[in-house]
Amino acid sequence: MATGRTHRPATRSRGIPEATVARLPLYLRALTALSERSVPTVSSEELAAAAGVNSAKLRKDFSYLGSYGTRGVGYDVEYLVYQISRELGLTQDWPVVIVGIGNLGAALAGYGGFASRGFRVAALIDADPAMTGKPVAGIPVQHSDDLEKIIEEDGVSIGVIATPAGVAQQVCDRLVAAGVTSILNFAPTVLSVPDGVDVRKVDLSIELQILAFHEQRKAGEESNAEADAAVDEETATAVAPPAPRGATGGSRKGPDGDVPAVMPA
Amino acid sequence: MATGRTHRPATRSRGIPEATVARLPLYLRALTALSERSVPTVSSEELAAAAGVNSAKLRKDFSYLGSYGTRGVGYDVEYLVYQISRELGLTQDWPVVIVGIGNLGAALAGYGGFASRGFRVAALIDADPAMTGKPVAGIPVQHSDDLEKIIEEDGVSIGVIATPAGVAQQVCDRLVAAGVTSILNFAPTVLSVPDGVDVRKVDLSIELQILAFHEQRKAGEESNAEADAAVDEETATAVAPPAPRGATGGSRKGPDGDVPAVMPA
DNA sequence: AAGTGTGAACTAGTTCACAGCT
DNA sequence: AGCTGTGAACTAGTTCACACTT
Numbered sequence: 169m170a171t172g173r174t175h176r177p178a179t180r181s182r183g184i185p186e187a188t189v190a191r192l193p194l195y196l197r198a199l200t201a202l203s204e205r206s207v208p209t210v211s212s213e214e215l216a217a218a219a220g221v222n223s224a225k226l227r228k229d230f231s232y233l234g235s236y237g238t239r240g241v242g243y244d245v246e247y248l249v250y251q252i253s254r255e256l257g258l259t260q261d262w263p264v265v266i267v268g269i270g271n272l273g274a275a276l277a278g279y280g281g282f283a284s285r286g287f288r289v290a291a292l293i294d295a296d297p298a299m300t301g302k303p304v305a306g307i308p309v310q311h312s313d314d315l316e317k318i319i320e321e322d323g324v325s326i327g328v329i330a331t332p333a334g335v336a337q338q339v340c341d342r343l344v345a346a347g348v349t350s351i352l353n354f355a356p357t358v359l360s361v362p363d364g365v366d367v368r369k370v371d372l373s374i375e376l377q378i379l380a381f382h383e384q385r386k387a388g389e390e391s392n393a394e395a396d397a398a399v400d401e402e403t404a405t406a407v408a409p410p411a412p413r414g415a416t417g418g419s420r421k422g423p424d425g426d427v428p429a430v431m432p433a
Numbered sequence: 434m435a436t437g438r439t440h441r442p443a444t445r446s447r448g449i450p451e452a453t454v455a456r457l458p459l460y461l462r463a464l465t466a467l468s469e470r471s472v473p474t475v476s477s478e479e480l481a482a483a484a485g486v487n488s489a490k491l492r493k494d495f496s497y498l499g500s501y502g503t504r505g506v507g508y509d510v511e512y513l514v515y516q517i518s519r520e521l522g523l524t525q526d527w528p529v530v531i532v533g534i535g536n537l538g539a540a541l542a543g544y545g546g547f548a549s550r551g552f553r554v555a556a557l558i559d560a561d562p563a564m565t566g567k568p569v570a571g572i573p574v575q576h577s578d579d580l581e582k583i584i585e586e587d588g589v590s591i592g593v594i595a596t597p598a599g600v601a602q603q604v605c606d607r608l609v610a611a612g613v614t615s616i617l618n619f620a621p622t623v624l625s626v627p628d629g630v631d632v633r634k635v636d637l638s639i640e641l642q643i644l645a646f647h648e649q650r651k652a653g654e655e656s657n658a659e660a661d662a663a664v665d666e667e668t669a670t671a672v673a674p675p676a677p678r679g680a681t682g683g684s685r686k687g688p689d690g691d692v693p694a695v696m697p698a
Numbered sequence: 699a700a701g702t703g704t705g706a707a708c709t710a711g712t713t714c715a716c717a718g719c720t
Numbered sequence: 721a722g723c724t725g726t727g728a729a730c731t732a733g734t735t736c737a738c739a740c741t742t
Contacts, residue, residue, distance in 0.1 A: 187733055193642040197621065211701060220623035223701095224735055231703055239702045239741040256642050257649030264641070271543050275536035281621055281638035286645065325648055326641065349651060350644040352637075356462065356546055358485035366647050368640050372617075373546035375633050376529070376591065377458040377521050379615040380551060382631050383590055384522030386614060452711055476723065488723095489713055496725055504719040504724045 184255075188229045194219045195226065196252045196285075202245050211242040253285075263290035263324045265348075267339050268331030269299055269309050272354060276330060278305035290322045295335070312339075319346040326350045333357040340367075449520075453494045459484045460491070461517045461550075467510050476507040518550075528555035528589045530613075532604050533596030534564055534574050537619060541595060543570035555587045560600070577604075584611040591615045598622040605632075 198218035202210060212230075216223040230236060230243075236251055237243045253259055264282070266273050269292050276282070277292055292304055295312040302309050310318060318324070327348040329336050336355035343351060344365055353359055353369045361367055463483035467475060477495075481488040495501060495508075501516055502508045518524055529547070531538050534557050541547070542557055557569055560577040567574050575583060583589070592613040594601050601620035608616060609630055618624055618634045626632055 185733070189646050190639070190643055192646070193636075193639040194623070196642070198623075213701080218623070220625070222735080224737095225733090227702065228704080228734080235703070237702050240700045241742070242701070255646070257645040258642065260649075262641075262645055262648070271536075271540035275540040276637065278536050279637060281636075282641075285638065285642070287638075287641055326644055350648045352640050352644060358459070358463075358483070360485070364651070366644055368644060370635055370637070370640060371458075371546075372541065372544060372635070373550065373552075374455070374458040375617050375635060376527075376547075376552055377461070377523065377550070378455055379591055379617060379631055379633060380522040380527055381454050381457070381520070383527070383615045384525075386629070450711070478723085487713080489715095490711090492724065493712080493726080500725070502724050505722045506720070507723070 184232045188232055189256075191219070191221065191225075191229055192252050192256055194221070195229070196249065196256065196258075199245055199249045199252070203249055207245055209238075209242045209244055212237070215243065256286075258286035261286050261288050262326050263288050263322045264326045264328060265289075265291045265293055265315075265318060265322075265324050265343075266328045266330060267293045267312070267315070267343070268329060268355075269294040269304055270330065270332075273328075273330035274304050276328060276354075277307060287326075290324050291318045293318065295331075315342055316346040319343065319348060324348060326352070328352045328354070329359075330354045449497045453497055454521075456484070456486065456490075456494055457517050457521055459486070460494070461514065461521065461523075464510055464514045464517070468514055472510055474503075474507045474509055477502070480508065521551075523551035526551050526553050527591050528553050528587045529591045529593060530554075530556045530558055530580075530583060530587075530589050530608075531593045531595060532558045532577065532580070532608070533594060533620075534559040534569055535595065535597075538593075538595035539569050541593060541619075542572060552591075555589050556583045558583065560596075580607055581611040584608065584613060589613060591617070593617045593619070594624075595619045 195215065198215055199210075201218070202215075210218075212223040212227045216226040219226065227237075230248075233251060233255055236248055250259075264287050266276055266289060269277065273292070273294070277289060282289055289305075289307060292307050292309045293312050293315055294300070294309050297311060299309045300311040319327075325348055327340075327343040327350070329339055329343075329351060331339050333355045336353065336357050337359060340351060340353070340359045340361065344361055349364060350366045351359065351361065351368070353367055354371075356371055356373060359367050359369075460480065463480055464475075466483070467480075475483075477488040477492045481491040484491065492502075495513075498516060498520055501513055515524075529552050531541055531554060534542065538557065538559070542554060547554060554570075554572055557572050557574045558577050558580055559565070559574050562576060564574045565576040584592075590613055592605075592608040592615070594604055594608075594616060596604050598620045601618065601622050602624060605616060605618070605624045605626065609626055614629060615631045616624065616626065616633070618632055619636075621636055621638060624632050624634075
């Protein structure tokens with residue numbers, strides 16, 4: 169590769185895969201730790217272990233950024249920290265607003281990982297007038313009436329939504345109208361945004377539900393039959409298995425013949 | 434497989450793709466909202482819109498669970514709620530412990546989405562003796578000395594780690610040793626666990642960094658040169674670009690000959 | 699000898715498009 | 721007529737394995 173110039177380098181020049189982008193912060197964290205311990209170089213194997221991925225994946229990821237390693241040696245820690253920081257846009261600092269200063273919003277405001285590495289809490293915003301002026305994590309809360317003004321004045325492009333689900337969409341709309349183009353959503357709701365605006369969501373209950381799915385599977389693996397039966401009885405009243413509307417016996421079934429045990433027929 | 438018994442149905446029977454599992458909670462939430470509004474049926478198109486995915490994906494996802502829809506009509510809301518709940522293991526209730534009752538842990542303890550749908554906060558645990566006995570969100574905090582006892586007595590299999598990064602791994606080890614097999618990690622660190630234990634992580638700063646990456650890209654798209662230049666000057670001193678160890682000019686470059694536009698050279 | 703960088707093979711996930719049921 | 725369920729085509733992501741560099 170290194171030799172094949174003449175450009176038109178595949179599709180769209182700087183096409184770093186999304187999955188790779190999502191891992192860069194992980195590498196960066198591991199590298200920063202090494203940097204603090206004054207470790208000069210790492211191999212892909214060592215760094216991968218520290219980041220919790222496998223080394224082939226890590227090398228492939230880095231290959232999208234360029235050739236930043238030295239064969240036979242490894243990667244220069246400081247140099248890589250810089251390159252990844254730059255790639256992620258962390259060499260500039262990003263003012264961030266947090267909207268919704270309840271328990272969660274307050275916890276986020278106080279979170280250390282925020283201040284570090286390129287992010288700065290520009291403002292805390294809440295709709296409750298009783299909160300206005302109250303300092304949270306050393307920053308006075310501002311009223312949401314001023315949301316637009318704050319965003320425009322500070323040139324904020326990243327917003328964090330930590331409001332109740334019911335108002336998240338309207339908050340989002342206002343943020344976007346005021347110029348925010350990236351949103352981190354902690355409210356348990358789907359946000360719709362125009363093209364060009366990025367939304368990422370963090371959702372406790374979704375994560376728990378995914379864990380529960382796998383947990384259930386583990387439980388079922390050993391003592392197959394009776395575990396389910398016991399569970400079913402316990403919750404049978406709480407969660408009634410509603411019959412399908414139309415046909416009752418029909419062809420309605422899971423891929424492995426579900427329902428039977430629960431169905432009162 | 435109501436009909437085709439004799440098992441060994443393809444690879445490992447109930448092979449629901451991980452990506453599908455991750456979306457089931459989304460569908461469930463949308464369905465629950467419909468259910469509360471007493472909507473009897475939905476089409477894949479409508480439900481997909483509510484869940485923020487496209488309808489082909491939704492139908493494919495549901496096809497892994499079984500044939501729960503009715504052609505020409507759609508899906509019965511109540512029935513689907515039940516089926517997905519069951520699939521996710523939410524028809525039983527899962528006791529959960531939260532370890533680390535700082536700002537975040539307290540916020541999680543008070544989070545409504547917890548109590549709903551199958552999860553119950555069995556205990557709050559903190560290492561600080563000053564916290565012991567103090568009620569948080571109505572639940573008295575217990576000391577971490579009792580961690581093993583609590584987990585065993587309540588049969589807890591899901592643990593939430595909201596401690597500082599420095600102690601997260603040891604907390605994790607103790608949870609696992611005591612019988613926890615699913616962990617939701619809010620500490621910004623990589624946890625290593627034995628086979629059979631699931632870990633999911635929620636990491637604010639990773640999410641922000643991913644947003645920053647895309648944000649940076651957006652900025653570069655319009656007015657390419659000067660926007661970056663301004664930024665570089667501002668932060669040039671703060672983040673020095675360290676030279677690579679060995680060769681200085683060499684072949685070191687991004688896949689499409691990076692730097693040019695931004696570099697003052 | 700050590701360890702990167704990367705084509706090639708593979709696996710997972712998404713989207714298409716339409717047959718088939720109600 | 722309407723909408724699901726799903727093979728088939730496609731796209732993204734991962735892993736392998738080894739040529740190449742230091």
